[in-house]
Amino acid sequence: MRVLLQPAFILHRRPYRDTSLLLEAFSHEHGRLGLVARGAASARSRLKSVLQPFVPLLLSWSGTSDLATLTVAEATERPVPLPPSQVLAGLYVNELLVRLLPRQDSLPGLFAAYRALLAELAAVADAEPPLRRFEKCLLEELGYGLSLDREAVSGMPIVAEQRYCYVLDRGPLVADSGVPGVPISGRGLLALRDGMLVDPAVLREVKHLTRAALAEQLRGRVLKTRELYRVKREPWPK
Incomplete structure (x- = not known):
């Protein structure tokens, strides 16, 4: 199979053999896919500077396996x-997508949400x-959307x-009700439903809920970026 010029982003890259790169990409029509970029890590390759996270790209590839060229x-x-x-924050989202998205599953709505997220992260302080x-959109696209309108x-x-x-x-x-779960106010549920996350106390509640829902899908897998967040918050030893 040969695919021509698909909008895409690079989620992750790592060296492969001497001069190549292994890529995790997120494309508009084909979802998450693995690619090998042959020669892209060589000193003369122009691709080394192009194949970076958060850069809007057009990608073409060939092959039908889990690792196309x-x-x-x-x-x-x-x-x-x-x-x-x-x-x-951007790397955290990229790691979530690599861990949770199935291969070759078209998710154009999530792709649009990802593009919008990057624009927001570039423009806002928080x-x-x-x-x-x-996170709410990702859970919905995976088929595990949160119920935020009515009591169960x-x-x-x-x-x-x-x-x-x-x-x-x-x-x-x-x-x-006596059933264990994630405590949250009605205000928090409605704020997440409407995307109006202004109040810091509500935002903390919502974070506990979305993180718990994502942990269920991660099935015990630890995110490296979460560990980096934790280290970043800890004070340096004197």
Whole structure:
């Protein structure tokens, strides 16, 4: 199979043999795919500077296996660089996509959300609201969307002033139901539903919920970028 000039982003790259690169890419029509870029790591290759994370690209490749061969890579536009404070947020999202997306599964809606996320990370000071909105979108695209409108047992609309306990395989339950889950306010559920994540207290609640839902899909796999976040927060020893 030969695919010509698909919009795509590089999620991850690593050296392969002497002068090549192994790539994880996220394309508009073909989803996540593995590519080998032959000769791209050589000193004379122009591709080494092109095949970078967060750069909008057009890629062509050939092959039908899990590892196709890159044939063309072109930058489609001048990328808006992420500020240094937001690079780790971008790498976190890239690692999530590599870990959770199946191969060769077209997800154009998620691709658009990823492109929009990068634009937001380049423009805002606080990465947390756009990250939570993207995590919600990712769960939806994977088929594990969160129920944010109604209480799971009664079917009653979520009440902003009510406390809930979110059970991942059921949905939100009134907090005094005695069932263990992720504690969250009705205000937090509605804020995540609407993407209006302004209040810091609500944002913390929402983060606990989306992280718990993603952990369920990661099935015990540890994200390296989460470890980097943890190290970044710890004070340097005196």
